Amino acid sequence: MPKIFLIALLLMCSTFVTSITKWRMNFTTGLSYVPPVPLWVMQENFRTINTWANYESAPLKLPPYYSARPGFENDQRGWELEINHLKVYLKNKPSEIDRFSISHGYNQLTVNFLNKDGRFNSKTGFDVVAAHPENSVRGKKLDKNGGFFKNGYYIAGPVVQYGVFKEISVTKYFYLLGEIPVSAAYARVPVVNGKAHAPVVALHLQIGPGFRL
DSSP states (O other): OOHHHHHHHHHHHTTTGGGOOEEEEEEEEEEEEOOOEEEEEEETTSOOEEEEEOEEOOTTSSSOOOEEEEEEEOSSEEEEEEEEEEEEEESSOOTTEEEEEEEEEEEEEEEEEEEOSSSSEEEEEEEEEEEEEEEEETTEEOOTTOSBTTTTBEEEEEEEEEEEEEEEESSSSEEEEEEEEEEEEOOEEEETTEEEEOOEEEEEEEEEEEEEO
């Protein structure tokens, strides 16, 4: 997990830790929708590929789409760390692009502030995209062993999100979570002898179990 992810949480939560009453953890899956967005692919000695990208998110395709969120809260507010495993697969590939996807994935790592004083709760989050690109441009296939720790992942850019959520208590310690967030992110990922600029806006519909201690 990137250090900036943890540092941001510590800095933002330093004035809140003393009021912790509950620790929380939830895990959701669901659907994601990515509307058409710009894509720029630049390679040395070639013209820039500019296209309006239509992405498929394929939430049920392995590896599946999910979000996981450990955190803490009191009655009205809270903080959480979130990893949202979004995936994008380019459907309308220009002739120069054999394959372009960020599907292991377009991971959005955020620190979220929770506001829980209304009928529907809300969250606001920001931090970084950890992207795992898979692409082949003009017959040149990207090596999947690059990035940090040589595992194909890159810290690719910033992400912000806002969402509303509802928690339905089942027991004192267990609840069901329904959530509708919108995220906006920017990722700069490698291609052979170049870079691709791949911003993504996504609507997420999620449901899953949660626990409190």
